[in-house]
Amino acid sequence: MSTKPSRKLETFPNPNPERDYEISFEAPEFTCLCPMTGQPDFATIRIRYVPDQRCVELKSLKLYFWSYRDEGAFHEAVTNRIATDLIEAIDPRFIEVEGDFFVRGGIHTKVRVEHRKGQ
Numbered sequence: 001m002s003t004k005p006s007r008k009l010e011t012f013p014n015p016n017p018e019r020d021y022e023i024s025f026e027a028p029e030f031t032c033l034c035p036m037t038g039q040p041d042f043a044t045i046r047i048r049y050v051p052d053q054r055c056v057e058l059k060s061l062k063l064y065f066w067s068y069r070d071e072g073a074f075h076e077a078v079t080n081r082i083a084t085d086l087i088e089a090i091d092p093r094f095i096e097v098e099g100d101f102f103v104r105g106g107i108h109t110k111v112r113v114e115h116r117k118g119q
Contacts, residue, residue, distance in 0.1 A: 032078055
């Protein structure tokens with residue numbers, strides 16, 4: 001296989017930095033491991049953001065998500081980590097990251113992180 005998981009988020013210049021517009025992604029095949037049991041956790045990760053000067057490149061985002069496949073992480077931690085890494089990479093005007101985790105032990109978990117530039 002020619003591609004490998006990576007935590008490096010590639011970016012490119014925003015083609016229209018003079019205006020606000022929203023970009024959204026949905027990744028329904030996100031997986032990580034439960035840090036307590038080692039069992040897989042499955043989630044849909046949803047990202048909405050208003051770019052400033054940089055946008056995230058999609059293949060790097062896919063490889064970034066893939067890098068969590070064998071890592072133990074609590075739902076709250078992994079959703080916040082994704083948000084932090086995206087904020088550091090693209091410094092958006094606004095971003096919302098939602099981790100919508102499948103039912104585990106009869107409990108459905110959603111974690112939503114929101115950030116606005118300058119706050």
